[in-house]
Amino acid sequence: MxxxxxxxxxxxxxxxxxxxxxxxxxxxxxxxxxxxxxxxxxxxxxxxxxxxxxxxxxxxxxxxxxxxxxxxxxxxxxxxxxxxxxxxxxxxxxxxxxxxxxxxxxxxxxxxxxxxxxxxxxxxxxxxxxxxxxxxxxxxxxxxxxxxxxxxxxxxxxxxxxxxxxxxxxxxxxxxxxxxxxxxxxxxxxxxxxxxxxxxxxxxxxxxxxxxxxxxxxxxxxxxxxxxxxxxxxxxxxxxxxxxxxxxxxxxxxxxxxxxxxxAPVPRRVARLRGDLETLLADPGLADHEGSWVEATLTDTARPGRAMERLQRRFPHTLVLRFDGPAHRLGAAPAQATHARTDRDIALEFMTDMRGGPPSASETTLLTRAVDACCDDTDVDSLLGEAGG
Incomplete structure (x- = not known):
């Protein structure tokens, strides 16, 4: 049988x-x-x-x-x-x-x-x-x-x-x-x-x-x-x-x-790709995966902008994007921990840690406006600054 x-x-x-x-x-x-x-x-x-x-x-x-x-x-x-x-x-x-x-x-x-x-x-x-x-x-x-x-x-x-x-x-x-x-x-x-x-x-x-x-x-x-x-x-x-x-x-x-x-036949393969963004976009050895469902893990030191959009230009079926670059320590250094920081400071520090460098002038303006729009009390930042001084 x-x-x-x-x-x-x-x-x-x-x-x-x-x-x-x-x-x-x-x-x-x-x-x-x-x-x-x-x-x-x-x-x-x-x-x-x-x-x-x-x-x-x-x-x-x-x-x-x-x-x-x-x-x-x-x-x-x-x-x-x-x-x-x-x-x-x-x-x-x-x-x-x-x-x-x-x-x-x-x-x-x-x-x-x-x-x-x-x-x-x-x-x-x-x-x-x-x-x-x-x-x-x-x-x-x-x-x-x-x-x-x-x-x-x-x-x-x-x-x-x-x-x-x-x-x-x-x-x-x-x-x-x-x-x-x-x-x-x-x-x-x-x-x-x-x-x-x-x-x-x-x-x-x-x-x-x-x-x-x-x-x-x-x-x-x-x-x-x-x-x-x-x-x-x-x-x-x-x-x-x-x-x-x-x-x-x-x-x-x-x-x-x-x-x-x-x-069995495989109508669409699945692939796990890992590396910095520019390597994944340029490596000819990855051509076989251009039709695959892709999970990409980026190892860039700083998170690149529009990463998913750029990946999908080469790998149209990218479904998952992960980041595994160097770990960043968020927040103030221990010596500064007793000094109050404003919401604006925290947002700018976060961007700096994630991107590996400070935000541009236009990004700083946008972040400042976003933080101010989210504050229930527009005087909170200034009051905290005076208390810290």
């Missing part, structure tokens, strides 16, 4: 306010092409189909289109809910949709009930575990502690109990949405540590042939049989070095035969 493992589509997500739905549609087209070209028998989607519990209409339409096309393809589908999804909304009509070969699993009570498939070597039991919130499950499941390890451990006990009742040649696949120890998170994943310890050890998945994990956005191989596919697109600049795609997993008569990573 050939299995395509994907997760964390986050349909409807934006990237620093830039819409990504068209890019997500490109990935789903790619996924359908892989199903045919690689003769995939089963597609597993390990949670976070949507980016939020109440997805926008366009995101729902894209998901609907993808699932209809998958239902018409050669592959069966098992899809679970993640911590970003609304389990009830995603699972609506799931019992009806099962008949089309698309199996949506969002109910924690069904963790021990597999989707049963098969190939020439015998049966394959696919257990779709939705995101398991330990706070919601600690009482109904009688968990010994409120943690993700306890919740997932309880679910896997149900999985192993069901497997023990099945023929000995039954192979098993588990979908889970969790933070499993041994993998590094990125900036774009929502913290799931509230309500208990977030990390889950790999030995929780002992006894199954393949664990298809979701939640973390980087592709990770924790063991040969426990892997994260990662998200199909970069959703934060911390993912600039990620390879995006999905795992093509093969099961034979003995269980897991192997897995290899299939890279």
């Amino acid at each position: 050939r299995i395509l493992h994907t997760s964390d589509w986050h349909l409807g997500r934006s990237f620093h306010r830039e819409g990504m739905l068209a890019h997500q549609a490109v990935y789903l087209d790619h996924l359908l092409e892989v199903v045919e070209s690689e003769r995939v028998d089963l597609v597993v989607v390990s949670g976070d189909v949507y980016d939020r519990a109440l997805p926008g209409v366009d995101a729902v339409l894209l998901a609907d289109d993808a699932l209809v096309r998958l239902a018409a393809s050669r592959a069966s589908v098992v899809l679970t809910s993640g911590n970003h999804d609304s389990a009830r909304r995603l699972g609506f009509s799931s019992r009806l949709i099962d008949a089309a070969g698309v199996h949506i699993r969002t109910d924690a009570a069904r963790c021990g009930t597999p989707v049963l498939l098969g190939d020439e070597h015998g049966p394959v039991a696919v257990y779709g575990l939705p995101y398991l919130d330990p706070t919601a499950l600690v009482e109904p499941w009688g968990l010994p502690r409120r943690s993700h390890e306890a919740a997932l451990g309880h679910a896997m006990t149900q999985v192993r109990a069901d497997l023990a009742r099945r023929p000995s040649d039954t192979r098993s696949v588990v979908l889970a949405h969790a933070f499993v120890a041994g993998a590094a998170p990125s900036d774009s994943e929502r913290d799931i540590s509230v309500g208990g310890v977030s990390r889950v050890p790999t030995d929780v998945f002992a006894g199954v042939d393949y664990a298809a994990l979701g939640h973390l956005h980087g592709a990770h191989t924790l063991t040969e049989s426990i892997r994260y596919s990662g998200s199909p697109l970069a959703y934060s600049f911390s993912e600039a070095g990620h390879r995006k795609g999905s795992w093509l997993v093969e099961l034979d008569a003995g269980g897991l035969r192997g897995a290899h990573f299939l890279e």
